[in-house]
Ligand code: B12
């Protein structure tokens with residue numbers, strides 16, 4: 164008899180931007196490749212409403228052997244509430260948490276009695292071994308990447324990363340992909356019939372505000388696997404867009420070009436978007452010409468600051484001159500480009516912030532985001548906070564911690580000035596005739612209408628991202 168496993172993807176209700184839970188999808192496929200013993204149910208807070216009802220329907224007279232909860236740090240407080248509720252309605256069923264949030268908090272997660280286990284960083288190998296352990300017995304010490312209670316102490320097992328050949332692509336039917344077609348995965352793009360791809364794990368850079376979730380060695384999923392999965396679902400759903408959300412999709416340009424060509428051989432007209440980012444200062448002209456001629460319809464590049472001093476301090480180390488030259492080069496293709504800038508960086512001066520704003524205003528791009536830097540626990544940036552600042556961040560984990568409402572200012576700029584600049588830079592940026600013209604020129608009408616509505620909501624502070 165198959166053993167039931169309940170998986171829960173935590174997210175806010177009313178979130179504007181939603182994304183299929185690719186992490187859960189990869190875990191399930193990894194286990195299914197190796198065992199027919201387990202049967203998975205998914206409750207996805209982006210799509211589903213009533214957990215109690217769901218459990219009543221799926222688990223009358225039967226219990227799952229394990230509940231797995233996936234959460235980002237931002238939704239951790241919700242994940243804990245959900246775990247507490249599950250302990251009431253499914254008493255005795257062990258609960259494991261995984262994902263970027265628990266991987267940052269590590270053993271702190273187990274300060275909550277309602278969670279029994281954490282699996283940190285890559286989840287695949289640890290998750291399969293944990294399923295085997297809860298269903299057949301053995302020792303938790305043999306489960307890689309596991310954090311667990313043992314008598315009076317909390318034990319952290321060594322992590323084990325999955326080999327690049329063994330990373331599985333999600334079954335998008337299990338993730339109910341068509342229900343995501345009606346939603347926004349990015350504020351600027353609107354609802355789209357999109358296939359979601361992540362083709363690598365890991366990033367070689369060392370930005371101090373990052374979690375380095377998958378380590379610094381880049382693992383490349385075999386191209387044939389990426390293309391065959393795309394082809395299979397393309398036949399079924401006839402996608403209009405493909406999003407690549409790799410940390411840095413252009414880390415290996417030759418490979419990136421092979422993937423793009425392969426996708427276009429399967430669907431010539433598909434539109435490409437890269438919402439999670441390209442590293443713009445490493446692009447060659449050949450690569451920029453290639454993406455310029457291959458249906459690129461959205462490209463995100465993170466600049467963060469126009470101060471070279473702060474680039475070095477952040478260990479982002481973007482070569483600003485090359486970045487600017489490459490953005491200007493790309494602009495000949497009228498690709499909608501979005502760049503991000505972070506406000507309130509450690510030791511940032513008013514002059515440096517104004518330099519960043521002027522830099523953003525001068526770039527030939529379509530969109531710019533001006534966000535407050537959030538020192539997330541688990542990042543190097545968090546370690547430079549004062550005890551009081553750490554306390555504020557830890558307290559805000561009990562509610563909502565976001566780029567738009569952070570109370571920690573690490574810069575040398577007074578709070579009042581920083582807040583005013585953060586609130587008004589976006590609206591001033593978008594209300595310039597030049598910017599309105601670019602948006603009209605570069606963005607498809609549907610995205611523009613919806614994007615405009617959302618930008619104004621965000622500017623007025625009413626929307627949640
Ligand atoms: C796509 C994406 C998004 C999507 C949605 C992500 C989601 N999962 O729901 C969108 C665009 C909405 C988004 C938004 C944000 N994101 Co984001 N995002 C990503 C990105 C690029 C890919 C996520 C992904 O699918 N990865 C691939 C899968 C395979 O990995 P995974 O989900 O982590 O799953 C693996 C393990 O974590 C684990 N696992 C996951 N779940 C579970 C559950 C169990 C039970 C177990 C055992 C294991 C397990 O196993 C999986 C396989 O190994 C990551 C960067 C990255 N490389 O992962 C950032 C990342 C997750 N985002 C991050 C951040 C900071 C944000 C924002 C706060 C940024 C913002 N601008 O506001 C928002 C918050 C979301 C919100 N609306 O409130 C951080 C996470 C920080 C943290 N510790 O929580 C990341 C890691 C980026 C980084 N480099 O720091 N994001």
Ligand code: SF4
Nearest residue numbers: 366368369370373410
């Ligand atoms: S480039 Fe992105 S993924 Fe890589 S270290 Fe910096 S923030 Fe993290």
